Amino acid sequence: MTAYLLDTNHAASLVTPGHALILRMQQQLANGATFAICVPILAEVLFGIGIAPRSEQNLQSWTQWEHSLECLVPDARDARDAASLQISLRRRGRQLATVDALIATIALRYDLVLLTTDKDFEAVPELRRENWR
Numbered sequence: 186m187t188a189y190l191l192d193t194n195h196a197a198s199l200v201t202p203g204h205a206l207i208l209r210m211q212q213q214l215a216n217g218a219t220f221a222i223c224v225p226i227l228a229e230v231l232f233g234i235g236i237a238p239r240s241e242q243n244l245q246s247w248t249q250w251e252h253s254l255e256c257l258v259p260d261a262r263d264a265r266d267a268a269s270l271q272i273s274l275r276r277r278g279r280q281l282a283t284v285d286a287l288i289a290t291i292a293l294r295y296d297l298v299l300l301t302t303d304k305d306f307e308a309v310p311e312l313r314r315e316n317w318r
Contacts, residue, residue, distance in 0.1 A: 186216065187213075188220075189219070189220050189299075190223065192226060195300040195318060200242075200243040210253075220253060221254060223259060224259060225284045227256060234247055257295065264287070267289070292314075293311060
């Protein structure tokens, strides 16, 4: 079964009641799919929750999803690979933010499909990505 890494733009949807992404993830989980986030994404999601008008309700919704998400922790290897990716892309005239390079590197390392709306990831060779939003 497929394993996915949620980018912030997908993970943040998990706190929106009735969002179509929630139903799709529930269906995929029932079919054996797995989902992960990584520490930079977790930080961005928690920041967004904290500044939202419905922060308490959103945090409760997020907490209900956390048990379904593996949280991947980047290490020094990921940092080196992310820097190498950024250098390679820059030499080809493309830019990728450091956090995005780290996310892409983690998706590649663990053979995950990245769920994202961010078109910047199109520049990353061999990165599998889908947009469920």
